[in-house]
Amino acid sequence: MASDEPLCRGDWHPRSSSRSVPARLVLKDEQIAAVAEEGEEAALASAAFPLLEISARVGSIPRRVEFPDGSLFETTDNDAIDRLLLARGHRRAGLVHGLERCHPRLLLFVAAVFVLSGLVYRYALPVLVEIAVAVTPPVLPRLMSVSTLETLDRTVLDETRLDEAKKRAISEGFARIAAQSARGASAYTLNFREGGAIGPNAFALPDGTLIITDELVELAGGDTEMLVGVLAHEIGHVELEHSLRQIYRAAGMAGLIMLIAGDVGDSVEDLLVQGGGLVALSYSRAAETAADRHSVELMEKAGYDPTAIARFFDILEKKLGDTSGTNILSTHPGTPERKKAILDFTASLGRQTPN
Numbered sequence: 001m002a003s004d005e006p007l008c009r010g011d012w013h014p015r016s017s018s019r020s021v022p023a024r025l026v027l028k029d030e031q032i033a034a035v036a037e038e039g040e041e042a043a044l045a046s047a048a049f050p051l052l053e054i055s056a057r058v059g060s061i062p063r064r065v066e067f068p069d070g071s072l073f074e075t076t077d078n079d080a081i082d083r084l085l086l087a088r089g090h091r092r093a094g095l096v097h098g099l100e101r102c103h104p105r106l107l108l109f110v111a112a113v114f115v116l117s118g119l120v121y122r123y124a125l126p127v128l129v130e131i132a133v134a135v136t137p138p139v140l141p142r143l144m145s146v147s148t149l150e151t152l153d154r155t156v157l158d159e160t161r162l163d164e165a166k167k168r169a170i171s172e173g174f175a176r177i178a179a180q181s182a183r184g185a186s187a188y189t190l191n192f193r194e195g196g197a198i199g200p201n202a203f204a205l206p207d208g209t210l211i212i213t214d215e216l217v218e219l220a221g222g223d224t225e226m227l228v229g230v231l232a233h234e235i236g237h238v239e240l241e242h243s244l245r246q247i248y249r250a251a252g253m254a255g256l257i258m259l260i261a262g263d264v265g266d267s268v269e270d271l272l273v274q275g276g277g278l279v280a281l282s283y284s285r286a287a288e289t290a291a292d293r294h295s296v297e298l299m300e301k302a303g304y305d306p307t308a309i310a311r312f313f314d315i316l317e318k319k320l321g322d323t324s325g326t327n328i329l330s331t332h333p334g335t336p337e338r339k340k341a342i343l344d345f346t347a348s349l350g351r352q353t354p355n
Contacts, residue, residue, distance in 0.1 A: 004028050007084055009037070010062075010075030012044045025065065025073055025080075032065070032084075034073045045071045049088055054081060129248045133241055144247055145205035152211075153193075160192035162214055167192055170212070173228035173304075180301040181235050183208065188235060192217075202227075204234040206244040219315060226315075229295050229308030236294025242287040292342050296349070306346045313339040 005027045012023040012034045022037040023044060033046035045067040053066035063081045065073040075081065160167070171190055178185040188208040195201055195213030202212040210231060220227050237243055292309065300306040313335050 007032075008075045008077035008080035010073055010077065012036070013072045013074065015070030023073065025075065034065075034067070034071070045069055045073070054085065057082065125249065125252045128252060129245055132248045133244055136244065141206035141244055144244075145207040145209045148205055148247075149191075149209060149211070156196050156198055157211070157213075158194040158196055160194055160214055162192055162217060166217060169224050170217070170227055170231075173224055174210075174231050177228055177232045177298045177302045177304070178235060180298050182239055188238070190231070202230050202234055204237045204243055206238065206241070206247060208235075208238050210234050210238075219319060220312075223308075223311060225304055225308045226311045228304060229299055230312055232295035232298040233291045233309055235298060236291035237287065239294065240287070240290055242291065288338070289341060292338060293345050296342060296346050300346075300349065306349070307342060310339045310342045313342075 007025040007027060009022075009024045012021045013019065014021075021044065023034045024037060026033050026035055028035070028043060028046060030048070031043075031046045032049055032052060033043035035043050047068050051068050053064075055064040057063065057078050060076070060078065062074050062076045063078055065075075065081070067073070170192075174188075174190045175185050178188045181187070188210060191209065191211045193211050193213055195215045198213060198215075200213060200216035200219040202210065202216055204210045212227065212231065216230070217227060295309045296306040299308055316335050317339075
């Protein structure tokens with residue numbers, strides 16, 4: 001390169017100042033110098049190339065050349081800066097700019113991330129969930145349940161409006177079936193709540209805390225035995241550790257999302273974890289079927305009608321119009337299918353189904 005060879009044009013900024021001076025970058029006596037476009041010929045700043053700090057190329061964002069005295073030369077002529085770097089033995093552009101320019105490679109990278117995430121979800125997450133369930137100390141399900149119930153009470157549920165007679169009748173039936181469970185009656189606690197947006201429902205938390213909503217009691221009319229059958233179903237979820245597995249799966253999914261998305265912020269992280277706990281109240285087809293069978297077995301041991309929960313599905317069909325069947329996209333067995341499965345399972349145990 002010849003002496004005073006112009007490299008590119010831009011603006012020079014003194015250190016710690018907002019002042020901008022139109023200037024050009026030149027090679028001057030083996031030094032890189034910023035020289036004003038007009039006026040004084042003396043260099044505004046200069047330094048040997050190794051002493052300069054040059055920003056990496058990212059798309060068309062202006063490049064910055066920082067001199068040792070803290071002043072900056074800024075230019076939009078990225079190609080000129082690339083040529084300067086190349087002449088001095090440096091690579092033409094940074095990794096970020098290379099990825100940005102190479103769209104097929106970027107798309108391939110994104111696709112690989114999603115494929116890897118899918119494999120983790122499909123194969124690694126279930127294994128990790130089972131390991132977590134196996135090593136979980138008894139105190140942890142209790143802490144999980146307290147947190148989830150507090151969240152529900154704060155956001156969705158309200159105090160029950162049921163009269164004492166109804167609560168007592170349901171509680172007595174519940175104690176009777178809980179006594180037949182593997183964990184015993186002392187392992188379970190029944191709570192009554194007004195369901196709000198949840199509506200007619202009953203669900204179990206990992207430590208054996210069960211919640212039944214006023215709306216479900218109202219939907220059942222006077223059929224307390226049917227409600228006991230539903231609660232036996234929820235005891236099945238606890239004994240088979242479905243609730244714990246679902247919470248771990250939800251937490252794993254939240255962790256996977258945060259791993260892909262990076263720092264999502266405290267509020268989004270709380271939403272993923274707490275929301276995951278609420279989503280964990282729903283179960284897979286296999287889990288629902290297993291809990292239905294558990295209801296039949298517990299009800300039979302307690303001397304109740306083992307098919308009582310089938311009447312619950314009758315109500316769903318008749319009062320709520322739920323006649324949906326199972327399909328490849330659904331995560332739960334269809335209502336008619338579940339009712340038939342319960343009746344078939346009861347018949348296989350040698351009990352006569354009531355008409």
